[in-house]
Amino acid sequence: MIREIYYGIVLFFAFAFGLLTCVGVAVDDMCGNEIIQEIPSPNRKLKAVIFTRNCGATTGYSTHISLLPVTQKLLNTGGNILITSGNGNAPSWEFGGVPVEVVWISKYSLKISYPGEAKTFTKETNFDEVAIVYETYDSTPPSSSYLEKKSDDKMLH
Template identity: 40%
Template sequence: MELIIKIIIRLGIGSAIISTLFIFWGASMFSGMCGNYIHSKTTSLDEKYEAVIFQRDCGATTGFSTQISIIKFGSKLENDPGNIFSISGHPEKVAPELVWINTNTLHIKHDVTGNEYLLEVDFGWFEKLKIKYGK
């Protein structure tokens, strides 16, 4: 009986290790399938941040996606989804206008319709930025 328990435990550990390796392999294989293509950038009034409008393209089976991220001024836009706004459509047709009202408030000139995938109203932990929507 002890031999059977030892075998079951070893098989369970082996399965866990193989599953973990498979998950990491899959994540590394498919993480590069998407790409970000910058449409425009708008710098905050104090030049601490940039609001970046970009198209996120994840291959032929997905439609166009216009997304917005706030990044530190001068830093590179990573190959990640937008961190404050996302909507279907090509940036040439659906990209909203961005206006920094003051050093901590970004106005996204977009009427909220419910078709947005991501619609944050603030950004950051310590120096919170406010995000306002509407024309």
């Protein structure tokens, strides 16, 4: 009798774990990333990837930045350096997300500019050997060359 109860409990938890794992995979697959720009470091070992992420109708677009080895592709996950959204208060790109700018100051230093009104969820100041500094702006990013590039790529509709 005790053995049957024990096996029943183990079976229940195994089933519950499997179900939660499947739901977690399905939720992550509901999200999608759209790369805006990749900026290689001066020594070409790393790249900063600016991308927007959308997880369906109940959430808005958010802007993410990840630092990756230059040969690595962006996975369907959130940014590892900066995650920010406008929440209706900050300027936004026509294709969604908050306008940001990334500039490599040196091979070990990165500067990120984003709207002061944006809400930040992740804001790392170091990643491996790279120091990251942030500055905010009021209405438009310091430079819009990456937006012009995306407009040429027909990203802006």
